[in-house]
Amino acid sequence: MRATLYLSAGNVVVDDVPDASISEPTDAVVRVVRAAVCGSDLWSYRGIINRAERSRLGHEFIGIVAEVGDEVRTVRPGDLVVAPFQWSDNTCPACLDGIQTSCERGGTFGAAGTDGGQGEAVRVPYADGTLVAVPGGMDGTGESLYPALLAASDVMGxxxxxxxxxxxxxxxxxxxxxxxxxxxxxxxxxxxxxxxxxxxxxxxxxxxxxxxxxxxxxxxxxxxxxxxxxxxxxxxxxxxxxxxxxxxxxxxxxxxxxxxxxxxxxxxxxxxxxxxxxxxxxxxxxxxxxxxxGIAPVRRYLPDLISCITAGTLDPGPVFDTVLPLEDVARGYAAMAARESIKAMLTMQP
Ligand SMILES: [Zn+2]
The missing domain is CATH 3.40.50.720 (NAD(P)-binding Rossmann-like Domain)
Known part of the structure; x- marks a missing residue:
């Protein structure tokens, strides 16, 4: 599959990487439909913080569940889902307190050894605790709502x-x-x-x-x-x-x-x-x-945000003023780093 890799400050590319796959029974594999470049991705792009060469990038994405592990109960293949920028089990003490970004089993997409959101697919750990399905799924959700749903994965929450x-x-x-x-x-x-x-x-x-x-x-x-x-x-x-x-x-x-x-x-x-x-x-x-x-526990807000978006009462979609195919991700980084773009959305091949 294709995914965005960090090479060095100012230099990101899309390249071939191993396909995302299930490795734990609590995993899901999500085929990414839309992904975003985050302001926090720019810290390494600008050389302010270090990042490993060829590490994956991206932690904001929405997509279709392609496959689930044996223990996954709340999402099924074919579901349209929103992922918060960190995964969480949603059952540990921190999660039950509503601070899923302190989950004892949590982690951030794009960290070492994980898939990043700016790619064709992502292995999502603790799929039940992490992913929230969009009611109505692909058939009931128009593409016009994708920007708003994508914004819910991080910046809106x-x-x-x-x-x-x-x-x-x-x-x-x-x-x-x-x-x-x-x-x-x-x-x-x-x-x-x-x-x-x-x-x-x-x-x-x-x-x-x-x-x-x-x-x-x-x-x-x-x-x-x-x-x-x-x-x-x-x-x-x-x-x-x-x-x-x-x-x-x-x-x-x-x-x-x-x-x-x-x-x-x-x-x-x-x-x-x-x-x-x-x-x-x-x-x-x-x-x-x-x-x-606090690092926002977006997962806490996701169900309500998705309900408001699908009901038409909330539309954070206008934060995206740049839309590019995945292969042009470098242009999105450059435009955001130059402040020519507020936020870039990446589209994947259907
Ligand atoms: Zn937890």
Missing amino acids: TGLHGAVLAGVTEGSTVAVIGDGAVGLCAVLGARSILGAERVILMSRHADRTAVGKLFGATDVIAERGDEGIAAVRELTGGLGVRHVVEAVGTPESWSMAVGMAREGGSIGAVGVPHTAPTLPLFPPLIHHLSLNL
């Missing part, structure tokens, strides 16, 4: 989790730092799912701002740093916002988050920090801030 961690509820005022796909999905989740009344998106890119407004952002602020903080305070009567979603993960974005939160506010952080942590703890302490962090 991650953005929503940021808003949940920030304590967003009906009527909330929220600021979202980060106008990548996760930040944009945080806007959508805060507005459409959690009922926020006002969402301030920090964004300076016209294409991203447009999607943010489509997703329900009520205010957009282009300034960064102290100017951005001042602008948010001005919009909120000088108080700052009670709920902040931090969807970047850099020292600069954290300092903005702390600076724009009102006294007693909550920061929900899903941006993965790849640089040395430098968060000073004194400001959050004196301002009584709650800091809630």
Whole structure:
């Protein structure tokens, strides 16, 4: 089969690899229908973190179950399924607490020794605990829903989790730092799912701002740093916002988050920090801030997200502004790294 391999910084290719196959009775093999390039894939592409040469890439995909192991009960061959970016058994203590990304048997697609999502097929461990079937299957789900379902595999659930961690509820005022796909999905989740009344998106890119407004952002602020903080305070009567979603993960974005939160506010952080942590703890302490962090347990949200998408009440699909065949995956990485594309979707040969 064909799959995306990492060669070196700035260099990814599609090449022949061994076919995905069942190795445990709890496995399924999923034939990938759509896959995505994630902002987190760019960390190694940009050379910021190391990655093994010829390792597989990709952890966001939807597909058709091709084969299941003897112990798999909840999905059958032929099912259209969404996979969260990490697999999980959904039965261990962490999973039962709703933090499937801490599953004691979990792992990430594309890690050493696993299949990546940016390929023709994937072996999915703990298929029952990991995969969620789309009601209606292939016949009942139009291709027009594939982008939204694909977004549910990571960015929609991650953005929503940021808003949940920030304590967003009906009527909330929220600021979202980060106008990548996760930040944009945080806007959508805060507005459409959690009922926020006002969402301030920090964004300076016209294409991203447009999607943010489509997703329900009520205010957009282009300034960064102290100017951005001042602008948010001005919009909120000088108080700052009670709920902040931090969807970047850099020292600069954290300092903005702390600076724009009102006294007693909550920061929900899903941006993965790849640089040395430098968060000073004194400001959050004196301002009584709650800091809630975590790698989003997308599996927790998947059944509800899929229901909303198939019911037509949620559409995160517009985060994809680039669509390419798998063989052109390198163009997707290059466009996203150059910020010419918000997010790239890959299509596979039927
Ligand atoms: Zn578990």
